[in-house]
Amino acid sequence: MRLLPCGDSGLLVELADLDEVLALYAELVDDPPEGVIDLVPAARTLMLRIDPARTDLTRVGRVVSSVETRPGHRPDAGRLEVPVTYDGADLADVGRLTGLGERGVVEAHTAQEWTVAFCGFAPGFGYLVGTDDRLTVPRRSVPRTRVPSRSVALAGEFTGVYPRESPGGWQLIGHTTLQPWDLERDPPALLLPGLRVRFVEA
Amino acid sequence: MDHDRQAHDPSSTWLEVISSGVLTTVQDLGRPGLGALGVGYSGAADVPALRLANRLLGNPESAAALEVTFGGLEVVAHGGMTVILTGAPCRVAVDDRQVGAYAVVWLPDGATLRLGPPHSGLRSYLAVRGGIDVPLVLGSRCTDTLAALGPAPLVAGDRLPIGRTTAAHPGVDVVPVQVPEAGDVMLRVVDGPRADWFTDAARAALVSDFYEVTADSNRVGSRLAGPTLDRARDDELPTEGMVCGALQVPPSGQPTLFLADHPVTGGYPVIAVVVPADVPRAAQLRPGQRVTFTRVSTGTQSRSM
Numbered sequence: 001m002r003l004l005p006c007g008d009s010g011l012l013v014e015l016a017d018l019d020e021v022l023a024l025y026a027e028l029v030d031d032p033p034e035g036v037i038d039l040v041p042a043a044r045t046l047m048l049r050i051d052p053a054r055t056d057l058t059r060v061g062r063v064v065s066s067v068e069t070r071p072g073h074r075p076d077a078g079r080l081e082v083p084v085t086y087d088g089a090d091l092a093d094v095g096r097l098t099g100l101g102e103r104g105v106v107e108a109h110t111a112q113e114w115t116v117a118f119c120g121f122a123p124g125f126g127y128l129v130g131t132d133d134r135l136t137v138p139r140r141s142v143p144r145t146r147v148p149s150r151s152v153a154l155a156g157e158f159t160g161v162y163p164r165e166s167p168g169g170w171q172l173i174g175h176t177t178l179q180p181w182d183l184e185r186d187p188p189a190l191l192l193p194g195l196r197v198r199f200v201e202a
Numbered sequence: 203m204d205h206d207r208q209a210h211d212p213s214s215t216w217l218e219v220i221s222s223g224v225l226t227t228v229q230d231l232g233r234p235g236l237g238a239l240g241v242g243y244s245g246a247a248d249v250p251a252l253r254l255a256n257r258l259l260g261n262p263e264s265a266a267a268l269e270v271t272f273g274g275l276e277v278v279a280h281g282g283m284t285v286i287l288t289g290a291p292c293r294v295a296v297d298d299r300q301v302g303a304y305a306v307v308w309l310p311d312g313a314t315l316r317l318g319p320p321h322s323g324l325r326s327y328l329a330v331r332g333g334i335d336v337p338l339v340l341g342s343r344c345t346d347t348l349a350a351l352g353p354a355p356l357v358a359g360d361r362l363p364i365g366r367t368t369a370a371h372p373g374v375d376v377v378p379v380q381v382p383e384a385g386d387v388m389l390r391v392v393d394g395p396r397a398d399w400f401t402d403a404a405r406a407a408l409v410s411d412f413y414e415v416t417a418d419s420n421r422v423g424s425r426l427a428g429p430t431l432d433r434a435r436d437d438e439l440p441t442e443g444m445v446c447g448a449l450q451v452p453p454s455g456q457p458t459l460f461l462a463d464h465p466v467t468g469g470y471p472v473i474a475v476v477v478p479a480d481v482p483r484a485a486q487l488r489p490g491q492r493v494t495f496t497r498v499s500t501g502t503q504s505r506s507m
Contacts, residue, residue: 040238040466043441119240123240164350189240
């Protein structure tokens, strides 16, 4: 664990891998240290944003260093089945890149349990990690200027669902009828860190 | 009219937008605590200016006001109301009468308020006693321009309901303030979480030469032009959390100074972070203004200049 200060309003905790990030986030999310106002899990880091009027980075760093995490432990945000129509514009490319073919991509995507690791890029955009790396693909070399809302996509070790129409460089493999971001819902994000997701063919 | 923000009470008090200038948004203290959902803080770019305006009107400091970018706003009062302008000082006219910035002003029913361009600085705050009473979205009335949360930027014809208040008037009607600086500005930085991703030459250049604020700047961040900041390593940084004031360096080597609507996470290394006390001054920099950075050690940065 490395503690990297960001000004005096943020502490970036760098960890070995995503499992360690999720294990630490799981310990802190329900009872964050005094003065911590935001927790932002990411691929290898957990950002703690603090209110400098209520605490300081030294104190928060001390608390974080003393947390005993349980290896492999993840925040529990429940389970969800996400129906997907596998008709994405990049499905054939992903089949070639992975050597799995189009059917193989669908089978690999539906066969494993995915976990929402963190959100970013846009409100409600969850980065989901699977249990094997068969679907690890690069981003498109040229991002699209317009990716339709609710597109299901792959990039790097992650899969995700675009919460609204936006530019994007992920490889599109399908679309879902679920709405990942809805302000009328509480919380508005469907794909919260720790949620376990199964994709099923619609 | 694109979107009706008027309370459906004919006796209510509201502002009608005649012209929104370059960019006018509703801002308050933002949406802290939702980073795990991918939602940033947003809120006023110059928080002390917003807080001051609200205090002088007897509002809670968290009340929503209008953040006006480079003046140009024109509004009509429907129902009398008390207002004040803080932040970048503009010429303020009520009908044909000139009034001052940083002074409490009564807008009678039917009066038109016009803002000229600011003498210095970029962002002015027009606050109204009672606050701008648009609906809350995730606990805030602010517009997050990156996440597209909250009310859309104002357009001509918008109607902004004004809240009611019975709070006591503070009894202060003008205050001495430090106006945003014209000319070159010095901002204090501390080493960022990824300072070690850069060459010693880059870390030295950051604090020894001028950076100019480019026209490609907005509430997300100010893009700066100056000495190229070269990296000491070429690997890709895994996405990580960002803070306001971060100087993030994309492959071009030209830094972006993150402001209120910065992305929650980013994939480029942060070489340095502007200390929180200096971020409001950074938010007042205009395109063309030059900035120098001076490195301070962690732990001294909370004190205001």
